[in-house]
Amino acid sequence: MPRTVVLEVTYSYTRPGVIYKNVTTTRGSSKVSLTVESGKAYLLSFDKKEEQFILSEE
Structure with a gap:
């Protein structure tokens, strides 16, 4: 039986920076x-x- 769930999510990614070594958003x-x-x-x-x-x- 299908059901609805609510998730609290956050997304972060890191890339090479120009001024700083790494920048995380x-x-x-x-x-x-x-x-x-x-x-x-x-x-x-x-x-x-x-x-x-x-x-x-999946």
Whole structure:
């Protein structure tokens, strides 16, 4: 039976910097509502271009 869960997620990534050795960018904490089914595996990823989280079934 599907159910909805709410996750509080944060995304951070590090890249080489020009002035500093490394630069880390963090996308603040946000709540994501997801509908999932038991017995299935899911992958939660982040699209940097669209700046949004994506849920896909494995």
